[in-house]
Amino acid sequence: MRCRKSFREELRKRACTRTGFLFSNCLVWRVFRRGLVVQCSLSSWRCSRRIYLKATALLVLCTILPYKTLSETVREDKTEKPAVFKTPGGTEYVDFRVGTGDKPSWGDMVVIHYVIYTVEGGSLRKFYSTYDDKEPFAFRHGNGQTIKGLEEGVDSMRVGGRRRMVIPGSLAYTVAGLGPIPPSTSVRKKLGDSLKQGNILAFDVELVKIWKDPVGMEYYTDFVPDVSKIPRSMFLKK
Structure with a gap:
């Protein structure tokens, strides 16, 4: 037509x-x-x-209609005309459902379910889903071992939220060893080949749980102690 x-x-x-x-x-x-x-x-x-x-x-x-490529769990939530947001680094996302729980802080342990795709020929090609294995993915938020695009996308989520992210190449698998990746070697190779062809990386993410870790957060924040309040007994004597 x-x-x-x-x-x-x-x-x-x-x-x-x-x-x-x-x-x-x-x-x-x-x-x-x-x-x-x-x-x-x-x-x-x-x-x-x-x-x-x-x-x-x-x-x-x-497009958040119930496609076959979308995971069954995320597919339950349908939203018309979703708002598109963009992180400072360039990850773009839409929310299937806005969570009502806590937001992650740098240094927290974060537990997510995810589905990983690439955008090929105008459709989503699914590579792996933690829903299939019934094993969520856990990582420490901000430790540098997770791709930056996913870190940025998760940072503004709340527990219970579900979100689709489109991640630019500069925030994806820029160096070896970054996660999350499919556990199967053959699937990882297919994913790598797809990204090398210039296809765009996409994730569906559900924020399942956050473990607050006050000790771990010390290394991920800009907290500066007030030296005047530290007891003199803690200083070494000359």
Whole structure:
């Protein structure tokens, strides 16, 4: 079905600026219940790979209908016209459900369930889900052993919340040893190959639990003790 020229021009002018993405070359997009298609309708315009990837990532981020690619647990919550947020580092996310529990602080032990995808050809390709193994993932928030994009996305969540994140390459697996990663070697290889092809990383995350650790938090905050209040007996005598 072809669009009228005036309608196509109007789409080009708007360029989806209200969502923070600029991909004016992609003028017509259609969202199906079982997939997602980005289509260029003007022959005089050509979609670059970078613009195409941004477009497909945005649509995957915004579309929270019950797709087969979405985990069964997260699929229960349906939201229309979700707001898209962006962390200072560049991770973009939408909330399936806003939690009502505590927010994590740097140094806390954080327990999450997650589903990991890449955005390929306008749809989500699932690689691994902790729901399948019924084993959540635990990490210390801010210890540098988890990818930055996930750290940023989790930082503003509350316990009980569910969120989809689209993570740029600069905040993903930038160095070896960062988690979380699929436990299967073959699946890790497939994930790595997909990311090397320029596909975008995406996560569905549920914040399950937080363990407050006052001792551990000392190493992750900017707390500076008041020296005047420290007993003299604690200082070494000359």
